[in-house]
Amino acid sequence: MERKKFLKSLAIVSTTGTVLQSCTNTDQKNKTEDSLQVGFIFHSVYFWLKDGITEEEEHDFLNFFEILKKISGIVSFHTGKPAATNPRPVVDNSFSYHIMLVFTDLEAITSYEKHPDHLAAIEKYSKYWKKVEVKDTLIR
Template identity: 45%
Template sequence: MKRRNFLLAPMVLAATPTWANPAQLGNDLHPNTIVHVVNFWLKDDVSEKDKKNFVGFFEELRKIDVIKTLSYGVPAPTNARDVVDNSFDYTLIVTFKDLKDITIYETHPIHLKAIEKYKHFWTKVMVKDTTIIK
């Protein structure tokens, strides 16, 4: 009986983190991607129920087709430091393929309509846009 030799290559298993959003897998931040970060400060008299309803704003924006990814959240309970500002109520993080797409988003009817519908909730909005270079 002739013996056969097999070359065994090591297997590399890539595990998907349990927190990963399957719809966003493979959407790395490539050069020219625009990261749109928006912090919202809501009015003091907004109830907890209204705060939960406010996230409808983000869900309406999700319908805009030029958006690559959209996530939102609340301030993390990180350690207090001079450089940390946790005074906002919500943060929206949206990515776009390029400047052309964020320009479409800025004047998109869904975006403008959602602002009109939800702007009575906030006292302050701060936008920080970044172009990924590497």
């Protein structure tokens, strides 16, 4: 019964276009999104897709995230779209997609940045975006 309620709530949320999809790297099952610790790095990447891309191209772009989340060293991996929050001067919801990754330390994020799968995925899927912003935060 609880599963039915959960699935129903997901269906309601997804129709608003504000659902936040989340995926935890299965290579590190003992680590969860709640395991943020001092010294971990929160890697936040915003994507602005090119104007005029088709629905099929946008769907193909999402394969980019599927490749990235399989790279070792990620503690948690989440994707999302802009939330329909109240407009305010400090809020920028102009991006198309956002990924949020957590790494244990500088060595882990450096390994991810240089990983051949990461570099190949950027090469393959960068044709879909016009702008990317990366913001890294050291958890204190």
